[in-house]
Amino acid sequence: MITDTEFILKHIQQGCVTLSDGEFLIDRLVKYVGNGRIRWHVEFRGHRIELTTGQLKKQPTFRRKILEQAGVLPPQRAGAEYRRWAIELRKNAIVLPWRDRPVDAGFSIDRLVGHGDDRWTVEHQGKAIKFTTTKLRRQTSFRKRMLLKARVLPPQMDPAAYRKWMDWLIQNAAEAAPPTGDASVPEKSWLDDLPELAGWQDEALPEDID
Incomplete structure (x- = not known):
């Protein structure tokens, strides 16, 4: 460098x-x-x-x-x-x-990612800032959180314009990729239910011997 x-x-x-x-x-x-x-x-x-x-x-x-x-x-x-x-x-x-610091002119976000269950991530210049739907839709909460987490202050918008902008972002949000590898939860096999279907009871396991 x-x-x-x-x-x-x-x-x-x-x-x-x-x-x-x-x-x-x-x-x-x-x-x-x-x-x-x-x-x-x-x-x-x-x-x-x-x-x-x-x-x-x-x-x-x-x-x-x-x-x-x-x-x-x-x-x-x-x-x-x-x-x-x-x-x-x-x-x-x-x-x-x-x-009171000046707003950051030309503020824009890279993208909005939805995780389901009213959870979102705003990606801005390499930072990922987490939001709930409520905080995302409230301009005061959005500006405060962006300032706290990304050290950037979005400009103040007219309330109607902010709602329109946020609705557009949510409508065009990307969906988070499902977890891969070991992090993914495998589908339950019908074989897993065999002991229960057969009426088997879990036996108490012996205590570990040092």
């Missing part, structure tokens, strides 16, 4: 724009807290780049994320200088609750 440094060097060779200290000015940093997690949103020239605390502390990862999402490369700072800069940046961050 390519490292952050290799990724950055490759883009420098391709002629990406490298900014100087005076050019790289972040509009603001927002710290979203809640649900046991902290996320940082770097707002820069109309872009909103989401980072974890670890990604913000590591200069190569920070530069890579900005390069990937904003198309420009922040200046390279000495290690100690970058740490001081990142600490000062975090001190001046605006703190907001997680529920």
